Amino acid sequence: MNAVRLQQAVREYAQSIGIDKIGFTTAAPFRELKNRLKRQQELGYQSGFEEKDLDKRTQPALLLDQAESIIAIAVAYPSKMSNSPKGKKGERRGIFCRASWGIDYHVVLREKLALLEEFILKQVPDAKVRSMVDTGELVDRAVAERAGIGWSAKNCAIITPEFGSYVYLGEMITNIPFAPDTPMEDECGDCTLCLDACPTGALVQGGQLNAQRCIAFLTQSKKPIPEEFRAKIGNRLYGCDTCQTICPKNKGKHNLHQQAFQPDPELAKPLLQPVLRLSNREFKERFGEVSGSWRGKNPIQRNAILALAHFKDETAVSELIAMLGTDPRPVIRGTIAWALGEIGTKEGYQALEAALLKEEDFEVRAELQKAIETHKERI
Structure with a gap:
């Protein structure tokens, strides 16, 4: 199977297993991102949950030998709840954010990426792949932005035209040289x-x-x-x-x-x-x-x-x-x-x-x- 047909087959398979969006980008270093991350560290703006090594966060080649491409995925999550319970005096309620509704998204996206890995390895048995969701070294939003999943918004989320910013992100580094997709234009405009x-x-x-x-x-x-x-x-x-x-x-x-x-x-x-x-x-x-x-x-x-x-x-x-x-x-x-x-x-x-x-x-x-x-x- 040639590269163009393989890439199309990966897109179609991703859709069949419930991946809402998929995009491709190169495994080139995220040079501008490294400068931004360094500035965040200097200002004390990071949470402390991040990978400390900025090279690992911005150089995919350090995470997979012979890295050529990154496949970015997005899976949408709901913004509305049916039958939302109402609190009252003596029975007050708290709220978990939408990103914590349903089954842990780490589990769901890892399962989908594992299926995608299996599909690719069937087509290219000697391919190298490495997947991650949220807790990996790479910055999910930076990968998704460069792969054309959506644009990086003022609220620091990736916004997709189809699902808004209500999407979970994951990615797979591979040594297969897929053709990169085009990043989207920022559509935030003057909105603050x-x-x-x-x-x-x-x-x-x-x-x-x-x-x-x-x-x-x-x-x-x-x-x-x-x-x-x-x-x-x-x-x-x-x-x-x-x-x-x-x-x-x-x-x-x-x-x-x-x-x-x-x-x-x-x-x-x-x-x-x-x-x-x-x-x-x-x-x-x-x-x-x-x-x-x-x-x-x-x-x-x-x-x-x-x-x-x-x-x-x-x-x-x-x-x-x-x-x-x-x-x-x-x-x-x-x-x-x-x-x-x-x-x-x-x-x-x-x-x-x-x-x-x-x-x-x-x-x-x-x-x-x-x-x-x-x-x-x-x-």
């Missing part, structure tokens, strides 16, 4: 809605993100969330969709066709108070199949406490007080202290004063003292 709507100002300018201020990153961090961001987390348990939902290019893009990503409403918008009671085993049993579980239960429970404070949910006060006295995790106790100060009940204030008398952790004591002062000021 995503920059204006970002709750924490994490979008520094079009195409530049300070991950340390991004709610999507903050909800995944295992550290105490800085006080300036706590009220802005709202009821988000994992991730943030604001810069996507505000985008005009996403209007009407519902993407309901991928069954693997159809959300279970009770997982995507769970009741908050039951989340606080989950053991590690119970958390894995309930949320283990969604991508938002990858950091474990601790960040999700911390975020649930912030969400209860967001709702000023007085029905949660007794449970929070019980946790304040017994939970072994300083991050959780410190977050509860802030939450009780925000909710502002007399019972909560008394619990804060009682906890201060026996708390030994320096940072938790500081949180308790600030919460007590907050309560006094409000009175």
Whole structure:
């Protein structure tokens, strides 16, 4: 099979296994990207989850011997939920971002890439391939942009004409010299809605993100969330969709066709108070199949406490007080202290004063003292 026919066959097979978009590009170094990544490091704008070696992130030839091409794929995920449950007093709910609806996308895309690898190796048995999704060294968005999947938008997402920015990305490096596709023109124009709507100002300018201020990153961090961001987390348990939902290019893009990503409403918008009671085993049993579980239960429970404070949910006060006295995790106790100060009940204030008398952790004591002062000021 000649190269042109093989490339067309790969496109057709990709479509048959549920890959929504596929594009091809060279394995040439991403030279401009390396400069941008270096600048991000210097500014302290990275999340810390990234590959540290910038050469590996920008030189595909370091990741696969004799690399010639990269195949980029995109799989769309839904932006709407059927039968979305509504929270009410005493039954407040949190929300997982759309990228955590349904089965973990890492699993789904790796399966599709494995099938694509198998198909290519049947046609070219001595071909070399290496696939990755999200956690690989390459920058998925840079590969997708160069392969013509979509354009790199001001909100730092890849936007496709067909599915908006609601797409998961993956890629495969290969030694087969496929013909490269043409990158798309940027269609953001003068629009700055995503920059204006970002709750924490994490979008520094079009195409530049300070991950340390991004709610999507903050909800995944295992550290105490800085006080300036706590009220802005709202009821988000994992991730943030604001810069996507505000985008005009996403209007009407519902993407309901991928069954693997159809959300279970009770997982995507769970009741908050039951989340606080989950053991590690119970958390894995309930949320283990969604991508938002990858950091474990601790960040999700911390975020649930912030969400209860967001709702000023007085029905949660007794449970929070019980946790304040017994939970072994300083991050959780410190977050509860802030939450009780925000909710502002007399019972909560008394619990804060009682906890201060026996708390030994320096940072938790500081949180308790600030919460007590907050309560006094409000009175």
